[in-house]
Amino acid sequence: MCSYPEIREQYLMKKHGTFFYIMVFVTAQISLFLLIGLWISWYISNYILTEKGGIKILSFNVNIIALVGGLVLLVVISIAMSLIFMYLNRQMNLTRMYDNFIANITHELKSPLSSIQLFLETMNSRKVKEEKQKEFVNAMLQDIKRLNSLINSILYMSGFESTSAAKRYPHNYRIYQADKFLKEIILNVSEQLRIRENVKISGKASCNCVMDKQWMSIVFHNLLDNAKKYSKEELEIHIKLQCSEKYLLIHVKDNGVGIPALYIKKVFNKFERVENPNSPSVKGTGLGLYWVREIVRNHGGDISVFSEGDNKGSIFTIKLPIYLKAKQNHLKKLLRLSNYSNHKSG
16 A cells, blocks of 8 residues: 555655656746846946947847846746746645645544454453344444445545556446446445435446445445534435436435535545535544546546535536446446456346
8 A cells, every 4th residue: 555655745746746846946047047147138238348448239139138038037037937836836735635634534543443453352351142243343344344334435546546456456337227226226325325215326327337245335335424424404415316318317406505606616636625604523544435437537538517505515427337338448448357258138
């Protein structure tokens, strides 16, 4: 598993490499020195030499060169300094996210560990009835699943950004009849989260799509779990399925606290946490929706979110290509990746 400094460096240098910013800084310094040298030579040629009776030939040309050259160099310096400022600002934001990530991940790791330790110490220090032992064991297994899920989210995070991720991480892409397949996943996830009665499914998706069952389960687990965490009233989740000409559309609507307009474009970013005074106090790593987006993209699809504002809920829309109607090269690549040659619906 990659360490956070490695993740931090990958995120920081995702848009431009270190060499780029070094060259920007060097260019700014060279431009500054050239500007100073140009204006010094201009001053000497126009004031010092002429005052001493020196030759004043080309003084007009020298003025023009000094003026135009100085302006050009000033623009170069200004642009270079702006880029350096943007780089430093990005670094400061990343440092802030780093601090939040460390605080949140520490809490997420310590909570289940403390719970497991408490159960074990209780069972070790006193005689516990068999029924109570089973209850303790089940609780510890749930905490272990929680830890495993958290570790996997960090482990796979860096893999999504690598072109070789498909070769390094297990996939099991198959062709599924979307309606039956997705309703089964949604049912299982909602039962795991104990919100089965709060989830309503409508629409019909009688189209075939290439999907990985484990990855799609993670997508819905994150979306439904977020809806549960960020709902202050009685939870209501409405999931609508529909097939267009080329794409399967999945709309996941909740009645939670909503997403401020400022964060609409940021919620899928790595380590991003929405700061909303109306939100319940929820701990997390800021990786859930990032993971959702990357999984959907790996399926050849896209995900977007819409919210009318505070306490008006959110609508997540997932768009996946329909088999034999859209993005055929990508879907065939996914099937080859899973060594799947039997092109029949799962």
